[in-house]
């Protein structure tokens with residue numbers, strides 16, 4: 527495989543924010559087209575990892591590196607990363623009162639493609655995904671996330687990603703707060719994104735979404751590190767036994783002295 531298509535490679539990544547080390551040596555390789563799920567307790571550093579991959583200035587890399595398609599991107603700006611094909615769906619999408627969904631999508635697509643997209647062309651590009659995601663036309667003229675329900679926010683995130691067609695889509699808890707029907711719709715949107723060629727890093731707390739989106743790898747994240755990697759089975763075991771079981775197995779054997 528040539529460098530153009532070698533995917534994401536994170537090596538021994540250590541990251542600080544607000545003077546505190548949050549990521550403590552993360553190594554992760556995501557090849558083109560793969561789906562990886564990342565599961566871990568609240569506060570273990572999953573969102574920090576996703577922001578760091580996107581180049582958020584609040585997160586400072588103190589050691590290690592992030593490579594994307596063969597290039598070290600530690601110092602590459604977030605908009606350049608977006609142009610390279612990295613995209614993040616936020617855990618907490620923000621409202622942008624005054625900016626319509628259509629304009630928002632037009633502006634972000636223009637930034638990534640470096641060309642103006644006529645409204646008619648944009649609407650044609652959106653049509654099929656909107657139908658799949660069960661999004662009505664009126665949605666396009668509402669202000670971004672302003673008064674949106676939890677489910678509507680998550681659907682907009684998927685619609686946005688589908689339009690951007692990233693090489694790697696990072697989805698930070700896109701399944702949280704969805705009812706069962708919306709979960710299926712969003713999950714099929716994620717699968718469609720993957721089938722269209724995007725690799726996916728799916729951050730989630732629930733095994734449930736993995737009934738609809740099939741990852742090749744499941745990673746357990748604990749205290750700023752990946753402590754276990756397995757297949758879908760690992761997510762089922764996690765649901766049954768909880769994080770404590772894996773934390774003990776992975777790193778805390780020394781505590782068993784009884």
Ligand SMILES: Nc1ncnc2c1ncn2[C@@H]1O[C@H](COP(=O)(O)OP(=O)(O)OP(=O)(O)O)[C@@H](O)[C@H]1O
Pocket residue numbers: 543544548566567568569570571572573574575584617
């Ligand atoms: N900008 C920041 N300023 C201060 N502390 C931060 C910042 N970002 C993250 N942290 C801290 O880093 C730790 C990891 O947070 P992070 O949001 O990455 O966890 P998470 O695994 O995504 O949790 P959750 O499952 O609840 O979403 C937390 O203790 C959090 O308070």
Ligand SMILES: [Mg+2]
Pocket residue numbers: 572573574617698
């Ligand atoms: Mg988070």
